[in-house]
Each structure stands twice: as structure tokens, then as C-alpha cells.
Amino acid sequence: MSLASSLPPPDFEVTSAHPEVAWLRQTVAAWDWEGVRQYLAGLPQGTDPSFVFRTVAEVEGVEEVLREMVAAAPDDVFALTLLGAREIEIGWEARTDSRAERVTREQFATFHAHLRTAEQLLIRATAIDPSYALAWAERLNTARGLQLGQNEARRRYDRLAKHHPHHFTAQARLLQQLCPKWGGSWEAAHSFARDGMLGAPEGTLNAGLVAEAHIEHWLDLSAGRERNEYLGQSHVHAELVEAAERSVSHPQFRREYGWVGVQGHFAALFSLIGDTARAAAHFRALGNLASEFPWSYLGKPAEAYVRHRDAVLAHG
Template sequence: MIIYAAAVPATPTLAFDPGAAYDEVKRLRTALLYHDWPTLRQLLDAAEPGVRSHLVRFAADWGGIELSLHDQLARAPEDPHVPVLLAARLIAAGWRIRGRAMASYVDDDRFAEFHDHLRRAEQLLIDVTARHPDDVAAWTQRLLVARGLQLGQAEARRRYDRLARHLPHHLPAQSALLQQLCPKWGGGWELAHAFARECAEAAPPGAGNAVLVVEAHLEESMEAIDVVRRREHLRGPQVTAEIQAAAERSVSHEDFRHTYGWVAVRSTFAMAFHLMGEYRAARDQFEALGPYTDQAMFGYHGEWRAAFTRARDESYARGGRR
């Protein structure tokens, strides 16, 4: 008798484009590539406020559009979308100039150019939010400006509160404020964790907002100088319980849906579970992601694509079903 071994499912080839999972992002990028402004405006007009904020985020990473955006702004100064897109692009370019290093390692010239980009973006966004106070995308970008220009906790919270009047569970804005509340930006861990828990508990069951609890613990773990000590923080009983509860409220909940932002949410949980040694739980998230990826917080552990691949491969190898 011949016995055939069971086939092992192939591991999907990764798509390292964080926007690959979203059809609207593909249409957005095509419009940007061909400078098709009517299509771009139609796409942004049709998007819900929260989705529009995500689209602006993806557009910000598209280089080479600044001159065209300036031209469009001159042609249609009342257009609400073009100044937000231009501001987002300036902010993204500014943060790249600054780099990920601690402030003490950023030279004066880079800081000056970084701040110049942010100030120009702020002027555009001030005008937009004055004319359109419900523009969630503009307020989300203003949170990034507040952090970069070091405008302080009170101003960042004021901007978030203005946004939350119109969209109270907007995860990109909450994630931006969470960064502001971390000690590296003048906050404290008690503030950061309290805000993360507040957002998680206020959001509907199945929403992705509980990932903020994970983000806060991952950020705190980065205070450790090596990965071994980072793992120790995440494997503490209280932290483990909080992250597992966050998963049950979001990615493991029956109401969790693959709406905008789902790839980043699952990627963050996958990273946390991997570092915690919860390989089966990590594998569940990687399986749910399929070919899709997001930088999430993998960049803290080296080049993010390589870090993502290593974590996925180890989780598949060590997280087998029983």
C-alpha cells in the first residue's frame, strides 16, 4: 500500500505594498501617476471621511507630485482636497528628511528643513480646517505636524478633540495622538496606556481600535536595549493578558471586518504575538493576512520587510496546529 503525505499549504508570496489590499488605493495611485485630477477628486469626494484620511496617507508616500499639486492649488484654491494632499506630502517628505533617529542625532540642517516642511504644511491645513472644520484627514495631518513641531501635549489633544467631534473612533488619529503621549514626545506611559484603553473600550466590539493597547506596549518595550528584554516586557502576565483581551475585542472578534486599516491592525498583533512567543496566535494573524503586509512597527527591528518575513516564517514553523 502506498501512503501519500498530506500536502502542506504553500506560504503565500508577500506583497510588500501596504496599499495592495485596497482597491481605492490602486485607483488613487493611477490617478496620481497620470495627474488625473478629476478622477482623484471624484474618488476623494465619494470616500467616507475615515477612508479619505487613509487615502491621503497613502498619497503622501507618492513622490514627484509636489509641483503638480502646487499648480492645481493655484488653479482651484477652494478645492478642499488638493491642499490636504500637498500638506500630507510635505509632512511625509519632512519626516523622511528628519529620519528615525533620536533628536540628539539629527543635525541642525536636517531639523531646519524638517521644520520648514511642517510649517508650510501647517499653513495649508489651518486654512482647510478653518473652511472645513469637519475635515478628518486635515486634522489627522495636523496631529503629525503638532508632534514634529513639538507644540506640546495640550495642543495635540486640542487637535484630536476637534477631530473626534466628527469621527470619534478614527484609528489613524488615535494612533497619532498615542505617539504624542509616549515619553519620547513629552508624555508618559501612564498617559499612553490610559488613552489606549479608553479608545479600545469606547469603540464597538470588533473594531480595530483595541490595537492601540498593543501599540502602547510595543512602544514601551522598545525602551529595552535588546530584543530579549523587549520580549520580557511583553511576556509579563499583566501585559500578556491585556494584549490577549485586545485581540478578543478586535481581530479575534466575530464582528471584525477587513475594512480600511485592517492590514496594519493584524500586522501589529502578529508582531506582538511573535515577540511574546505566542506563535500559534501569531500564525493565526499571518494566515489571515495572506499575502498582505504593513510596516506597522516591524521597522523597529531592522528593515521592516526582512523583519516581517522572519517573524512570519518563525511563526509558521513554531505555531503548528495540534
């Protein structure tokens, strides 16, 4: 039996990489908002806490409790932002991840209604506390979904970056906005990703933006020759090597929330390029951990992960 075939299947459960999410889910299920506040306050300085709000936003039915919280304390920035994040989550669930031409008029109407509700909540939150990064990060989602344009998205990011210049979640959200599928350009997307990498301390996740920009660009091309030619460019490979060395392959790298996705981007791209040695190093760092993104770009996520991992590790 080969090494590859003896490996376990990929594990997409976020709690496997971040056990604290299981505790967060239990805390939210108990409506223990003081516990969530204390957890946020206790995170190490420099930590991107957006995953806490994402965890809350994914809890079905939590919006009812959050609406009561906001009604009882309309100036509570924490509650306003949590409810805004949940409204965004409900909206995107209604829209689905399909391309615009496959989304029905009814789905769009529901999507936009929830995003407009979220926008009002988040406007209030950022008016009360202009330095509250979590609310600005969510407003990047509403800007994109409501198609408010590149300039408005940039304005919101700049307001956040004034207080939190290396906020990885916000940078990743703006990067999506800067891609052509949301009205941007590849020049803007790649430039922003590189600036984010060079501006952040080495060993952080920010350099992963470079890999994300490249996989988005690759996906936008016609399958086959165009994609192969794109990844075959020497500068693409060199940029990915530099980005990996400044992030997940750096000696000071810490496995912060989101590292599995960034590591996966490098594993996928080096595999697609044919740099099996580097791809293998990233797969080994992952163990069997995986995230939907980027593997959903390469087919059914679990199948894509196994196909690339097994092919890469078969080379030793």
C-alpha cells in the first residue's frame, strides 16, 4: 500500500484545527454573551477576532436573541455587530455561492433585504465606535453584496486600517472586492495582495493574500491551456515562494485562526504548478486538516484535496 493511500481523509471540521470554536459554540448555544465578551477581551494582542463573530453568525436562530439584545441596549456596539454579522450570514445563505446569473430574483431580494438591515446596524456601530474593526470588517461584506463599488469598499477598509493595519480578515474581504468578478481588476487585486504581504510582520497570515489572488486569477481563466500558461509563468512561482516563506513557512509563524486555508492555498497552487516538493511540505504541515476554500475551486473539496495530496506525496 502506498503512503498516499494509507492517509486519512481530509478533516473539514474547524474545531479540529481550533478546539476553542467548540467552546464558543457551546457558549453561544447557552446565550452566554458575557462569556463571549470575556473571551474576546482575553485574546492575545494582534489576534484577528473575526472568527468569533463568524462562529456566532453561523448559529441558526441566534438572530432572535440578538435582536432582543439590541432592542434592550441600542448603543451596544458588540450586540449591533453580532446581529449585523448574523443578518449578513442569513442573506448569503439565501443568495447561495452560485454565480449571479444562477441566482433567482427572489433569492436576490432576500439577500439584499438582510444586507440592508445589517448595513444599518453596522453603520450605527461604527458611528458609536469608529475604531471597532469587527464592524468595519462586516461592512466590507455589505459593501460587496450591495454593490456599493470599489471606492466605497476602499473607504471602509481605510477606516479600519487606520486603527488595525494588518487585519487579515478585512484584507481578504477587500481582495475579493478587488477581483474582476466584483468590479475590480487583476492589477488592483495583485497590487493590494502584495502590499498587504510587505506591510505586515513576517510570520503572519497576510502574505497568504498573494496566493489567494493567484488562485482567483487562475480560476477566472479558461480551463486547460490558459490556466496552465498562467501558472507556468516564472514570476507567479517566485511570488508564491516568497509569500509562503513570509507566512506559513516562516520560523515565527503561529497557527492562528485561518491558517488551514492559507496553508491549503499554497498546497493547491504548488501542486497545480508541479512543484511537488513545496506542495508536499504544505500538505505535511496540514496533516489531514482542510477548509472548503480553496479546494472547492478545484472540484468537490474532499476529492480535490485527496487527489492533489496523493499525487504530490506519491513523489516522496
